Amino acid sequence: MDRVISAWPDLAEAIGLAGSRIMSAVVDTWGWRALIKLRPSQSVADVIARVPAIESGLGTRPGAVRIEHDPAHAGRCTMRVLAIDPHAGAIPWPGPTSRSLADPIDLGVFEDATNVRVPLLRRHALIGGTTDSGKSGVLNVVLGNLAACSDVVLWGIDLKGGMELRPWAPCLARLATTSEEATQLLTDAVAVLDARAQASSHSNTRVWEPTPAAPALVVIIDEYAELADTAPDAMPYAESVARRGRAVAVDLLAATQRPTQKAMGGGALRSQMSVRVCLRVRERRDVDLILDRGMLAAGWHAHTLDAPGKFYIPINPAAPAHTS
Incomplete structure (x- = not known):
């Protein structure tokens, strides 16, 4: 030194x-x-x-x-x-680390050797990355943890014919693979949200505490940009969940390869995503679309990530948190 x-x-x-x-x-x-x-x-x-x-x-x-x-x-x-790349090799998944949505889930290991612990209760999440960046692997780790929680119900939307989410069908209470099914699923999610908001108002409670009898609802949307392109009628319902769902434990988990302004509602929906995971992106500007404005200039260079599964996640926005 x-x-x-x-x-x-x-x-x-x-x-x-x-x-x-x-x-x-x-x-x-x-x-x-x-x-x-x-x-x-x-x-x-x-x-x-x-x-x-x-x-x-x-x-x-x-x-x-x-x-x-x-x-x-x-x-x-x-x-x-x-001196060495701690993420040069794949890290074996140890299995679920959470049994309740109240417990943070493990996503990997930071470069300082601490675990990436991500809380998801009453938080919307966005996972973004280009083809072969490892987005599906991150999504699978999240799903593996959520499926092990006794106080969560999972609904899924996969407009690629169920290519990504169908293997998880036994763990999903509902799976939509067409634009019509996706619109109905999100309509029903808003109905759940409204019913819970009314129940909370009557009981004078500010937040919904998930239990096995009254679980949280997490709606997983694989390739969110595809939803915006092929099911525009569903978008107002998705945005409603994003704006109003957290307090009543109705949460979104959106994954996308194409984080366009159109797909993310001109920033309105993206601003509700308090958990952001950015894998390798094709264009530099995609860093700000996934993580937030100014993150590229602050050193969050996700376009330089050199292997599938490596990602940035804002824990402290002042310090780029690079992990795998």
Whole structure:
């Protein structure tokens, strides 16, 4: 670490970050990390833009350097350097880690070796990624956990003839594979939502607490863009669930390869998705469509992910959370 700290001023000057300095550096599980203090007028965006040059100067493999904002100070950032790729190989699924929707589910392992624990109760979720990015694998892990919960009922929409969700049919109370069936299913989901909202009003309760007798309803939509294209009549009902469903435990889980503005309701529906999982995308702009505006510029470079199953998930939006 002393060698890295002493060499930084020359490297920083060579790549256009002259005056920045490493304040501290420590070894961690798969590499090391350093706290960098920037010169006045320099920004973390300047550091992010120079990541390829930093990797070259440090002699690392491509993709080894991560830059994380310091939420307390705009003039500081953390540089994480991975000596090895912790996600180079597939991680075997250990089986369900949740028996209730109130329990977070395990999706993988972060680069700092901590587990990715994702709460889904009263939260809508969006999983996005291009072909062969591993989207189906992530969806299957989520479904495997939800199917093991005793306080959840699962409904599915798969307008590719059930190609993705039909293997899960024994775990689904309903499966829609046509535009007409999808519209009816979402209409019925809104009816469930309205009935629960009325019941909660009469009992003076603000949120619906799922139980085996009164379970949460999770509607899984595989290839959400296909729903927008082929079943436009269903979209108002999907948007209604997104806006009003969380308090009464009627939640959406949407997966898509094409996160277009049209599919996501011009941002209105996407804004309700509090869980975002972004696998590899084909175009840089898709990062912001899946994760939120400004995430690409903040260093969430999902277009550079180099293997199926690797993804970004916002836990702390200031620090790109890269996992597999």
